[in-house]
Amino acid sequence: MKAIAARRNHRFAPVVLLALALLVTGGLYAAFAPSASSAQTPSASDVEIGSRLFQANCATCHGPDAAGRAEAPSLIGVGAASVDFQVATGRMPMQMNSPQAPAKPPQFDDEQVRQLAAYVASLAPGPAIPTAEQVDPELGDAANGMVLFRTNCAMCHGAAGKGGALTEGKYAPTLEGVEPRHIYEAMTTGPQSMPVFNDANLNPEEKRDIIAFLAEQERGAAGGAELGSIGPVAEGLWAWVVGIGLLIACAVWIGAKSS
């Protein structure tokens, strides 16, 4: 204790204190924060609060009865999965009119998202938020997921799921770092330009296989830095900038020693 007291004026002391404070806050948050699996089935009050949130934040575009307007689609029957995907990834509320709503920091906390989803789900039946077991990558078959992914997903999202371009400024976003739950929801609801992969097209096990394949991709490249996993264009750029760049620098160094 004496040793610590003696160092209380050390110049790294504030940094250490700050790190400790962050650790404690994070630990407490992790211990007490409600996890997705502990969320109960929505109660009547959830629907009520969700309705008020909807009127305040979404009704401007989607209409007070969620039936949609000229530019915004009807939300009747889109289900809780669609709300969870759009709002929890920050895509909705939309920042501005653009070819596509990009993912951004979410505007609502988990509780509010749940309440909004409960309200929209109460309007008409639709795809539900998947259970934790349905999206657990440990239970999926990555090899089967690979085959399914490249048949159904890779033409837009790229071979390694790092995204790709669509027409007129639209794009298939990267799947890196996307929560398994949201991947599943995107498949069942088909947000924005994405087609719907219903259970007749990809059954729930196959969806989980795809999630397992993507989790496998997150482990990183076997051969070193991934260079974005976007294929030969990035590799060519590195060959020119780093490869030829370094070698010409060395050639200049060797040639500069005389004349």
Place this chain on the structure above:
Amino acid sequence: MSTAQRAAGGTADYLDQRTGVGLAVKSFARKIFPDHWSFMLGEIALYSFVVLIISGVFLTMFFVPSMGLITYQGAPASMNGLEMSEAFASTLHLSFDVTGGLLMRQIHHWAALVFMAAIVTHMMRVFFTGAFRKPRELNWVVGFVLMILGLAAGFTGYSLPDDVLSGNGLRITDGVVRAIPVLGSYMSFMIFGGEFPGEHIIPRLFTLHILVIPALILALVGLHLFMVVLHKHTHFPGPGRTEHNVVGFPLFPVYVAKAGGFFFIVFGVLALMGGTLSINPVWNYGPYDPSPVTAGAQPDWYMLFLEGALRLMPGAGMEPVIAGYTLSLNVIIPAMIIPGILFTALALYPFIEAFATGDKREHHLLDRPRNVPTRTAVGVAILTAFFVLILAGSNDIIATHFALSLNDISRFLRVMIFVAPILAFWITKRICLGLQRKDRELVLHGHETGRIVRFSHGEYIEVHKPLDEYERWLRVQHVPQRPLELLPAEDERGVRRKGYRRDAVRARVSRFFFEDRVEPVTPMELAAAHSHGDHDAIGSTTEGHQTPEISSGPERQVGQQVAEPAGGASGSRPGRSADAQDH
């Protein structure tokens, strides 16, 4: 004499008595090479090729060039239990099970990319400095063929792992071959041994990749280097450097050490890249299946311009049907005509320029790119077209990474493929002419010193410091090329002259090349500038300098048809701390 020395001497003597190799080693060791970093670009290509052979030999020990189907068991998890060709399975086995296998594969692939990049950079150096002029035109052609062989080596090797990405590349090749009028379908069946993809293409590519193409490259590299030795190396203009000597260092010991050391640097950089940067992770794409195509499917960079041409080409209305046969102009133009134009222009350029200059002299002194504005501009225009096509080939990556619309990029580049080379030509030529004018200005008036002097009668002038003779020599040594004069169509008796048509074409080409030019300062101009420039002389004396004399050599006559360069540092001056070798 120590035992080691005796042994070495004995061995050398033994060899010399039986082969007479001593003479060759002696003359070769005394071979002079000039020193400049840009002369080592070709070495990067050569050493990358050596690395390619070394790592390639390792890869052949484990790769199975077969399209027979098997079920793969093993790492990575995403490939476990899949049905795939033996070629793909052996690539996975090589990458995940063989010790050092993935490192070797990645070194091999990086070396291939750097090999082609070094060839292109080396070609640029040779092009922009005019090193392809007589007597080296044939060596330019050999180098050009080497570049084409490099493309072929890259293409055949890239397809060997039999993954989805390279399979898509083969599918495009198949499409291009089929677009050849009349013969296309037959040729496709010949290449693939039946309907695409067939079961023969991998073994066939393997034979080409590890036997035929490397053998041809090796032979042509030998010829290329032999011609370098035969012609002797070119050098940049400078003190003591003439058309009749080479100023530099002997091969032994200086260049053996420098070039030998550079090999290890190249190997080191490639090993570093192979060890730290992932390249072509085929397990991302999976074993070949003709149905899926992924986003971001592109070939390696040296083939990207072809991909770009195909992506840029509009499809609508480009497939006329003639007598029941479809002519696929939407493939023929981008995949055959455009690369045909680019490559033909590149291969024939030395002959086109020689036609324009009518110059039959040998050239061993390199040009400064600014002194040949049209050539430099043509080179930049070709590179610009190549670069626009590369951008077009990467259009989806550009769209996602710069948040642009794919359609806008394509529309923009469709215009740019015509406009950008012309713009690049014009801008480059203007820059070159501007730099030449700046050179003239410097030679005539010297460096600005920032020192302002006021005369007693009130005039202000800035003192200019005259160039020293080395600086001046660099700026005045070149011989200006003027457009060829066209002799009249008929001689004095009114008889039509033979070859007039050809001369007319030649005069027109020559005018295109050399009409706009800035000629170097002649001794007369320099003398005139200094005689009226009293104030400069004042500045010089105050600085403690002497007004430089205009030494015109004994053989130099001012007012000759071909203006002789001005300047004091004539060719007879021995190079500083360097050996000179006469031709």
